[in-house]
Amino acid sequence: MAEPLFDRIALIGIGLIGSSLARVVRREGIARHVAISTRSAATLERAEELGLGDSYSTDPAVAARDADLVVVSVPVGASGEVAEAIAPALKAGAIVTDVGSTKGSVIAQMRPKLPANVHFIPGHPLAGTEKSGPDAGFAELFENRWCVFTPLPGTDPDALEKLSEFWRRCGSNVDTMDPDHHDMVLAIVSHLPHIIAYNIVGTADDLQTVTKSEVIKYSASGFRDFTRLAASDPTMWRDVCLHNKDAILEMLARFSEDLASLQRAIRWGDGEKLFDLFTRTRAIRRSIIEAGQEVDVPDFGRQVLAHPEKSAPPKG
């Protein structure tokens, strides 16, 4: 195993992302000491039961004191408050990063609160599941996923390289991007899909002509796919919606325009237009599989999971 990269890492927030980091940091021996902080005493106790770290406190400043790396993994709406709390405790030269899904807002909230003698490097690991809390994390979460940094002008290259090395040891690929561009990219690849999934599940839940039990019973014909994203953490996603508003509204407007046009094609029986769209979209999944960002089995491999003793169905 390689030498530890840091003496002390502080994990502020110990949900899906924080607890996955705790697990991979331990497995890979990335730090000599992992200090954990979370606001909820019950969650902190659970983290301690799971043995996720070396020290525990509900006070983020206690965890952050003397840390070489502080990773803030909280809903983006709480970033400013955390920055304010840890600021007095940070040692000179510490690296402070976050994992939030919106970067412009996190920078606006955290930068003014942090001292000038630390390296603040905003980051975002594009990884997750629909589960949340310290029990939901696992050490392999970041494997072959991307971690995107949105460094501010004048960022120290050595600090950025050290943080990159941290994420690589966690299993990620790393990338850098302008914060505004990050927020636009995430609006389409992540925020819009979640919002649409929440919306369609809400629409189905409201129906009266079709009962809820029918929606559940017959969900395997398509609907169930959307319920995964729509089972994601409500606090996290409320904050994403509130903190990446402009980019999300832009993507929603485009989506709705396109949907109106598709609706019109259905109303007027324009089969050619429907066929063209349905053909074009097919190629994109193939590219995602080729890029190693998706499993190459039909139906997300549900058949394989249901019958692990059998071989996978043919790839068709």
Added chain:
Amino acid sequence: MAEPLFDRIALIGIGLIGSSLARVVRREGIARHVAISTRSAATLERAEELGLGDSYSTDPAVAARDADLVVVSVPVGASGEVAEAIAPALKAGAIVTDVGSTKGSVIAQMRPKLPANVHFIPGHPLAGTEKSGPDAGFAELFENRWCVFTPLPGTDPDALEKLSEFWRRCGSNVDTMDPDHHDMVLAIVSHLPHIIAYNIVGTADDLQTVTKSEVIKYSASGFRDFTRLAASDPTMWRDVCLHNKDAILEMLARFSEDLASLQRAIRWGDGEKLFDLFTRTRAIRRSIIEAGQEVDVPDFGRQVLAHPEKSAPPKG
């Protein structure tokens, strides 16, 4: 193994559904002879290479002649044409069924063409993957899925029971429903999800501020889930849109209303409304898992599929 249920089954259409039926009929010994027909000579040849049946013809009447059960598994827009082609060849007392995702339209197309001395029982197995063609089928496709019949008034109970037994031997649960209600239920649980998935993938594909390679590279943050449904067979889905227009337009209208309201909550920063919706939708996935209609592993088990040697991540 139980006695064969039929002497001769004709499978008209040998795509994902037809070829899965061929495989399970053979595995379970449900028929003494399986006659296969499909319009494309190349597809028929492939079915023969795969050894899916006992006899093969591009003429559906040849396959249907003397059959005790005829299963029509073609895009719903082709149902009328198939009914017309097989009608003169059908023997008295034969059961004719289909697998189409729209029932009102299939009944309107097929019923007038079929002779009065056969049992026409429209059906719909709610099962599938995003793959198509004879290579994509597998014998387990129907296991624990629902097959819904929409019997016409005056349907012979013995014929309905025999067809039910056929689907049960294929692994399905069976259910009956009024055709109009079926089309409304399917519009929400299947057709709307597919249309929305096609639409969002199309929207992403059209963006210029975010490149296609970025969409692919970062797709694991949500987008990739939608690409599965959007990789489904374009001909099948064009026909579904054209043949269940009214119910689909109704569901699209509700979806769009709800989305406009959600968009407004985002624009005006109504965090409470967002949080309420995002909490309500979470419960539905749990119900689907409890109903045995979804695998109970985070992220569709992608982690398990990527690392079959490791245990599943905790359920969180």
